[in-house]
Amino acid sequence: xxxxxxxxxxxxxxxxxxxxxxxxxxxxxxxxxxxxxxxxxxxxxxxxxxxxxxxxxxxxxxxxxxxxxxxxxxxxxxxxxxxxxxxxxxxxxxxxxxxxxxxxxxxxxxxxxxxxxxxxxxxxxxxxxxxxxxxxxxxxxxxxxxxxxxxxxxxxxxxxxxxxxxxxxxxxxxxxxxxxxxxxxxxxxxxxxxxxxxxxxxxxxxxxxxxxxxxxxxxxxxxxxxxxxxxxxxxxxxxxxxxxxxxxxxxxxxxxxxxxxxxxxxxxxxxxxxxxxxxxxxxxxxxxxxxxxxxxxxxxxxxxxxxxxxxxxxxxxxxxxxxxxxxxxxxxxxxxxxxxxxxxxxxxxxxxxxxxxxxxxxxxxxxxxxxxxxxxxxxxxxxxxxxxxxxxxxxxxxxxxxxxxxxxxxxxxxxxxxxxxxxxxxxxxxxxxxxxxxxxxxxxxxxxxxxxxxxxxxxxxxxxxxxxxxxxxxxxxxxxxxxxxxxxxxxxxxxxxxxxxxxxxxxxxxxxxxxxxxxxxxxxxxxxxxxxxxxxxxxxxxxxxxxxxxxxxxxxxxxxxxxxxxxxxxxxxxxxxxxxxxxxxxxxxxxxxxxxxxxxxxxxxxxxxxxxxxxxxxxxxxxxxxxxxxxxxxxxxxxxxxxxxxx
Amino acid sequence: xxxxxxxxxxxxxxxxxxxxxxxxxxxxxxxxxxxxxxxxxxxxxxxxxxxxxxxxxxxxxxxxxxxxxxxxxxxxxxxxxxxxxxxxxxxxxxxxxxxxxxxxxxxxxxxxxxxx
Numbered sequence: 001x002x003x004x005x006x007x008x009x010x011x012x013x014x015x016x017x018x019x020x021x022x023x024x025x026x027x028x029x030x031x032x033x034x035x036x037x038x039x040x041x042x043x044x045x046x047x048x049x050x051x052x053x054x055x056x057x058x059x060x061x062x063x064x065x066x067x068x069x070x071x072x073x074x075x076x077x078x079x080x081x082x083x084x085x086x087x088x089x090x091x092x093x094x095x096x097x098x099x100x101x102x103x104x105x106x107x108x109x110x111x112x113x114x115x116x117x118x119x120x121x122x123x124x125x126x127x128x129x130x131x132x133x134x135x136x137x138x139x140x141x142x143x144x145x146x147x148x149x150x151x152x153x154x155x156x157x158x159x160x161x162x163x164x165x166x167x168x169x170x171x172x173x174x175x176x177x178x179x180x181x182x183x184x185x186x187x188x189x190x191x192x193x194x195x196x197x198x199x200x201x202x203x204x205x206x207x208x209x210x211x212x213x214x215x216x217x218x219x220x221x222x223x224x225x226x227x228x229x230x231x232x233x234x235x236x237x238x239x240x241x242x243x244x245x246x247x248x249x250x251x252x253x254x255x256x257x258x259x260x261x262x263x264x265x266x267x268x269x270x271x272x273x274x275x276x277x278x279x280x281x282x283x284x285x286x287x288x289x290x291x292x293x294x295x296x297x298x299x300x301x302x303x304x305x306x307x308x309x310x311x312x313x314x315x316x317x318x319x320x321x322x323x324x325x326x327x328x329x330x331x332x333x334x335x336x337x338x339x340x341x342x343x344x345x346x347x348x349x350x351x352x353x354x355x356x357x358x359x360x361x362x363x364x365x366x367x368x369x370x371x372x373x374x375x376x377x378x379x380x381x382x383x384x385x386x387x388x389x390x391x392x393x394x395x396x397x398x399x400x401x402x403x404x405x406x407x408x409x410x411x412x413x414x415x416x417x418x419x420x421x422x423x424x425x426x427x428x429x430x431x432x433x434x435x436x437x438x439x440x441x442x443x444x445x446x447x448x449x450x451x452x453x454x455x456x457x458x459x460x461x462x463x464x465x466x467x468x469x470x471x472x473x474x475x476x477x478x479x480x481x482x483x484x485x486x487x488x489x490x491x492x493x494x495x496x497x498x499x500x501x502x503x504x505x506x507x508x509x510x511x512x513x514x515x516x517x518x519x520x521x522x523x524x525x526x527x528x529x530x531x532x533x534x535x536x537x538x539x540x541x542x543x544x545x546x547x548x549x550x551x552x553x554x555x556x557x558x559x560x561x562x563x564x565x566x567x568x569x570x571x572x573x574x575x576x577x578x579x580x581x582x583x584x585x586x587x588x589x590x591x592x593x594x595x596x597x598x599x600x601x602x603x604x605x606x607x608x609x610x611x612x613x614x615x616x617x618x619x620x621x622x623x624x625x626x627x628x629x630x631x632x633x634x635x636x637x638x639x640x641x642x643x644x645x646x647x
Numbered sequence: 648x649x650x651x652x653x654x655x656x657x658x659x660x661x662x663x664x665x666x667x668x669x670x671x672x673x674x675x676x677x678x679x680x681x682x683x684x685x686x687x688x689x690x691x692x693x694x695x696x697x698x699x700x701x702x703x704x705x706x707x708x709x710x711x712x713x714x715x716x717x718x719x720x721x722x723x724x725x726x727x728x729x730x731x732x733x734x735x736x737x738x739x740x741x742x743x744x745x746x747x748x749x750x751x752x753x754x755x756x757x758x759x760x761x762x763x
Contacts, residue, residue, distance in 0.1 A: 031743055034743075038681075039712065069714070077687075081695075086682045103690045
């Protein structure tokens with residue numbers, strides 16, 4: 001050592017430092033001796049070396065500390081004053097604090113505890129006091145305000161003689177797990193609430209078909225007051241033996257991953273008969289395996305009943321439509337087809353099945369082919385409007401020649417249903433056979449024309465009768481004769497009205513005009529002739545003639561005494577053309593004196609009768625009685641179709 | 648300080664010291680080893696002293712020499728537990744579980760009549 005190398009000041013400073021170090025070492029030694037030191041770290045050439053001085057306990061404590069440091073859950077130890085004495089790395093991370101800054105501080109400087117339920121804190125305190133440990137869930141609010149849901153296991157730390165020295169908590173952050181659990185619970189609650197609000201009977205059964213759940217609506221529908229009494233029982237036990245097999249098959253299918261649907265009936269536990277529409281589906285797990293089976297049963301009793309009523313109603317409607325000769329055509333523009341009911345071909349007179357008659361693309365042409373030529377263009381135009389939906393509604397009638405060669409008048413009334421955007425959706429057309437109505441209309445028109453004609457004619461006749469009667473008779477006789485003659489006209493008129501101006505049967509005409517001698521018909525008045533229907537004009541003329549002849553016979557002729565007879569006959573004879581021959585012949589009456597002048601009566605049985613039938617009247621005043629013969633062409637005397645019968 | 652029983656000079660000096668010390672930041676380092684009873688006590692005791700006497704003006708670093716022996720480098724020989732007052736100077740060491748509060752306070756210049 002070369003003293004000369006060091007200054008005095010330097011030596012003093014070095015001495016002071018050495019002294020200080022020596023003091024420090026002495027302090028350490030003193031502390032070691034008094035048991036205040038657990039370990040020493042001594043710098044060496046290979047780095048710091050730790051010497052443990054507290055024996056096995058200290059070493060094991062350190063070992064335990066090393067282990068806790070590696071635990072993935074947060075570990076925090078506190079003393080009896082709630083000061084942190086230990087915190088592992090997981091706790092640092094969980095609460096976002098540094099261990100160095102946290103050690104020795106109150107636990108509340110790391111997080112604040114919040115309890116989930118009101119009684120949790122008291123329960124935890126009691127458990128620690130009584131058992132020395134507590135395990136449970138609570139909330140920890142970090143310094144940054146973030147709230148953690150934690151599961152803690154807290155143990156009371158004890159000294160050598162059992163005195164409490166603090167708490168050791170292992171704290172697991174279950175925020176995410178709890179969140180997921182809460183979500184799952186929410187989800188389950190949501191699903192259950194969805195199941196509960198359904199008006200259908202919803203069930204969950206296990207893979208063997210045993211009931212696990214039934215919603216409230218289902219219990220109500222099934223008449224089940226307490227589902228717990230049914231839980232675990234086989235679903236098929238709720239069904240009749242006949243349908244239980246169907247249910248078991250559906251369960252087996254669902255177990256195999258296949259959903260099925262069926263309709264079946266059954267009786268509720270309350271004994272109410274119901275129809276059900278049942279949907280059975282597997283509830284699959286992530287691997288596609290059936291976990292449970294879901295079954296939804298909808299009460300379709302009312303629907304079934306309504307369907308039955310609808311079918312009955314449709315049948316009645318169908319009968320009514322058939323009776324009314326009513327049919328229809330339904331067009332669906334979206335699907336592009338026409339549909340007709342079963343009676344379509346029958347109403348239209350087509351000797352084909354309805355599908356062939358109109359359904360399909362060739363249907364409209366098939367219909368047109370049966371429409372008579374005069375109506376075809378008109379019908380084609382109307383059909384075009386109907387089939388395109390270009391007009392919302394329409395009505396037209398036309399003649400169709402059926403395959404049975406009968407001409408039918410069909411009235412079609414259609415209407416179109418449109419979508420919001422104006423596109424035609426559906427159209428419906430009723431076809432009504434109005435042939436009878438049309439015939440009636442034609443008949444009415446003819447009748448009206450006939451009545452008009454006859455009325456004018458009758459008035460002319462009445463006028464003539466009045467004038468002629470007035471010429472020959474005194475006023476009192478005039479009134480009497482006019483009344484009789486108008487009565488005769490009225491009788492013929494009544495018959496015409498009764499027969500709707502379709503002519504009058506000869507026998508009926510005779511009986512009406514000889515009404516006063518009704519009792520004599522068959523005895524003194526002999527009638528001979530086959531049924532023959534006179535035209536209205538002939539009936540009027542012949543009726544007046546018969547009236548005059550009968551009146552004359554009653555007053556002056558064969559029927560004026562008690563023995564005279566009248567022979568009245570009508571026949572058709574073949575001459576150049578068929579002729580009607582009507583003959584009135586009197587015998588046994590007072591002797592006949594031919595009249596000196598021609599009265600109105602003679603005009604009626606002569607010219608007027610001839611004019612009515614375009615015929616010839618012959619009158620003979622034989623002494624034995626009057627003979628009157630009217631000969632007229634059949635065509636001018638009888639209604640068409642009656643010639644043959646009368647011959 | 649509002650201590651009228653003390654001598655005037657001491658009172659003035661104390662008042663000045665208080666004014667000075669109350670602004671001084673303390674930087675402390677506590678060396679411990681694991682979770683031993685002495686270390687645990689040392690932590691809680693020194694933390695309590697700091698909170699009571701150095702509220703808002705101290706930094707306490709706790710070093711577990713079992714976990715971080717390298718941090719003891721430069722300290723020659725370090726016993727655990729040991730508290731080192733790094734600032735304000737002079738540097739001072741306290742060995743043990745820091746339960747001798749008065750001695751610590753004196754060493755930290757925080758004893759009654761010195762600075763609080």
